Amino acid sequence: MPNLSKNEVVEEILKIGLLPVFFNKDIKITQKIVKACADGGATVVEFTNRGEQAYDVFSELVKWHDKELPNLILGTGTILEPDTAERFIKSGANFIVGPIFNPEVAKVCNRKNIAYIPGCMTPSEIYSASKSGADIVKLFPGSVVRPEFVKAVLGPCPYFKLMPSGGVEFNSQNISSWIKAGASALNIGSNLIRKDLVKSGDFGTIKKMVEQCIRWIKEAREEVASSK
Secondary structure, rough: OOOOOOOHHHHHHHOEEEEEOOOOOHHHHHHHHHHHHOOOOOOEEEEOOOOOOOOHHHHHHHHHHHOOOOOEEEEOOOOOHHHHHHHHHHHOEEEOOOOOOOOHHHHHHHHOOOEEEEEEHEEEEEEHHHHOOOEEEEEEEEEHHHHHHHHHOOOOOOOOHHHHHOOOOOHHHHHHHHHHHOOOOOOEOOOOHHHHHHHOHHHHHHHHHHHHHHHHHHHHHHHHHHHH
């Protein structure tokens, strides 16, 4: 995997506007999911640290990715502690995502010039995370804060880069509402990489859904730009 700086990773996430996220304990299925995301235009993908096999699967995924999809950026999510962050960074993670903000994880990522995207739910948490070096903050759970929260926070603090996660739906109206409220990117998991599609091996549909998400994000961004 290329040794990318945090700025390069952040720039790519913000450019595409979509960060797919998933976990699967089967390395072959994981490879197919990642390839579907890449073929759909998602140049950055988050693999979550869930289950005892997560580290082993991710390590194998990195080796495969280096040969098959070297231009794709892989990161790890559901990181709570600094030692876990260290471990995944050493295995090849180019960015770290967490459901919470841990200043100690931020220190690890800053020291290694790795992008850290922590989960926050209040303006104070977002501010603290940003001051600790988080260029993008994950709003989690998105189903609770909703698009109106994004708009309200960005009113006095327009410099925050917010990425809703958890509850972002796969439809044009929901995706458009988040982007028009000011979200910089969207973190979508099971509503995009659906379990029924994975189970049936329909990775072609996952690819098309990723393409559609990116299209909806682009259209919403264009509407925002034209309205200014």
